[in-house]
Amino acid sequence: MLNFTDFEQIFSTSDESDPLMMLVWIIPIIIFVFYGQQIQLLVTSGEIKKAIKKLDKFSSDSKKELIDYVKKNSDSGNDPTKKIEQFLDYFTIMPVDLDPNGIVDKVRHTVRSREDYTRNHVKLLLPNIDEIELSRVQTLLELASSLQMIHKIINHMFLTAKKQKNYPLILPLQMILPFIMEHAKAMNASIPAFKKGQPLGDGIGPMVVGKMMLNEDKQIISFQTVLAKINYEKRKLFLVKAEGPGSTVGRPDDALQKIVDTDKIDVIIMVDAALKMEGEDSASIARGFGAAIGGIGTEKFQIEQIATQNEIPVFSIVVKQSVKEAITLMTKEIADQADNVRSQVYEMILENTVEGQSVVIIGVGNTAGVPQ
Numbered sequence: 001m002l003n004f005t006d007f008e009q010i011f012s013t014s015d016e017s018d019p020l021m022m023l024v025w026i027i028p029i030i031i032f033v034f035y036g037q038q039i040q041l042l043v044t045s046g047e048i049k050k051a052i053k054k055l056d057k058f059s060s061d062s063k064k065e066l067i068d069y070v071k072k073n074s075d076s077g078n079d080p081t082k083k084i085e086q087f088l089d090y091f092t093i094m095p096v097d098l099d100p101n102g103i104v105d106k107v108r109h110t111v112r113s114r115e116d117y118t119r120n121h122v123k124l125l126l127p128n129i130d131e132i133e134l135s136r137v138q139t140l141l142e143l144a145s146s147l148q149m150i151h152k153i154i155n156h157m158f159l160t161a162k163k164q165k166n167y168p169l170i171l172p173l174q175m176i177l178p179f180i181m182e183h184a185k186a187m188n189a190s191i192p193a194f195k196k197g198q199p200l201g202d203g204i205g206p207m208v209v210g211k212m213m214l215n216e217d218k219q220i221i222s223f224q225t226v227l228a229k230i231n232y233e234k235r236k237l238f239l240v241k242a243e244g245p246g247s248t249v250g251r252p253d254d255a256l257q258k259i260v261d262t263d264k265i266d267v268i269i270m271v272d273a274a275l276k277m278e279g280e281d282s283a284s285i286a287r288g289f290g291a292a293i294g295g296i297g298t299e300k301f302q303i304e305q306i307a308t309q310n311e312i313p314v315f316s317i318v319v320k321q322s323v324k325e326a327i328t329l330m331t332k333e334i335a336d337q338a339d340n341v342r343s344q345v346y347e348m349i350l351e352n353t354v355e356g357q358s359v360v361i362i363g364v365g366n367t368a369g370v371p372q
Contacts, residue, residue: 041167044174048158051177055151058188062144063088065191069140073126073133080125087121088145108298118142132197135224135246139194139368143187150184186324193329194247199369201325201334205271206241208341209363210372213239218372221258225250226372232346234355238263244367252293252362253302259360260306266357268307268314269348271341272364273334276320283333284320285341287348292316293364315348317341327366 063084070080092114095106115138122137123129129137154173161170193200199207213228220243221227228239238259242250259265272292276282291303291314307314319337349359 041162041165041170044167044170045158045162048154048170048173048177051181052151052155052158054181055147055154055184058184059144059148059151062140062147062188062191065195066137066140066144069195070125070137073129073137075126075128083121083125084141084144087118087141088148090145091149104298104301107296108302111296111298132246135248136194136197136368139247140191143191143194147184147187150180154180183323186327189324190327194368197245197247197369199330199335200327200366201321201330202273202327202365203330203367203370204273204319204334204338204341205363205365206244206367206370206372207330207335207338207363208271208345209239209241209361210244210367210370211338211342212237212345212361213241213372222251222254224248225252225255227255227259228372233350235349235353236263236358237349238265238358238360239363240360241363241370241372242365242367244370244372247366247368249295249364249366251299252364253299253306256303256306256360256362260310260312263358265310265312265360267349267352267359268303268312269345269359269361270303270314270316270364271345271361272316272318273326274318274320275326276322280320282321282325282331283337285337285344286318286320287344288316288318290314290316292318293362313352315352317344317348 067081067084070084074080092110095103095110097103118138118141119134122134122141126133126137154177157173158170161167161173190200192198213226213230216228216230216239218226218228221240224243224246226241226243230237230239240252240255240259242248242252256268268291270292272294274286274292276284291300291307293300293303303314306312319334319341321331321334325331325334345361353359
């Protein structure tokens with residue numbers, strides 16, 4: 001039973017009260033009233049400092065891995081460190097979007113210009129490099145550059161809040177930091193797989209379509225993108241994937257445009273990896289409607305525009321996985337689903353087409369370690 005006499009004794013101001021007990025209660029209250037925000041800032045700062053140290057290590061390690069890889073594949077004997085460090089500080093300014101009309105073409109031009117610039121500078125560093133090694137170095141450059149930029153941004157936000165002693169300013173950083181760290185850890189963990197040219201979780205789409213075009217004649221239809229034509233149950237299939245086993249996603253939007261310009265297409269089916277929600281099983285398969293393709297949106301926009309102009313329905317089938325699973329070495333559970341996905345693709349073809357019709361099947365994703 002609650003005894004109110006105890007409370008009266010604690011907070012009593014009579015002469016019999018213990019002044020020391022009063023100080024024990026009053027001093028912490030005064031401290032938290034006047035210095036509570038600073039105390040919260042110190043506690044939160046400790047957690048963020050640890051995360052920033054990890055990001056700094058990720059950035060340094062990725063740069064070291066890149067420099068060592070370039071040195072290993074270089075015949076010149078020159079130290080590439082200075083040129084690589086200069087490149088890592090390069091930035092991309094996206095086009096102004098005050099007038100949305102034509103913004104997609106502007107973004108596509110900017111992004112592809114950067115890709116071409118990166119490719120040309122890698123060739124200057126390694127003149128005798130082949131296309132597969134070139135794609136790996138290019139990917140390692142992008143990873144190192146992204147990790148460095150993440151570290152710089154988080155460190156800037158933290159130092160700004162600390163400088164101004166502004167606790168509310170640091171709260172958003174504290175809230176988003178776990179998500180940023182999850183992506184940064186995944187990017188750092190993906191480096192060994194890219195260096196060795198191993199398949200990634202994101203490569204499940206190219207793997208499925210690559211199996212479908214085995215032992216078939218193939219042709220380059222767009223930049224780093226291959227096409228194979230086969231017949232299935234009196235239907236014509238156009239199989240499209242990035243050209244493996246290099247580290248590239250190709251340009252499936254350009255490939256689709258060329259196919260539609262020369263052939264009448266009735267259905268488009270896209271096979272890709274998709275981020276799973278918390279609680280969902282990895283390697284689970286889901287079907288849907290619409291263009292399943294990631295990136296900044298330019299390829300998705302063009303595919304949707306082609307489908308709309310030609311009144312072509314777009315179906316998708318995806319394999320669910322986490323961020324880390326998507327960009328690191330493909331797990332056995334995901335790889336084992338390739339045959340299952342291929343069977344479901346054939347089911348979708350039979351369900352949504354009739355004999356004599358044509359279908360484009362696009363394997364979306366990074367095709368590192370996945371030949372055709």
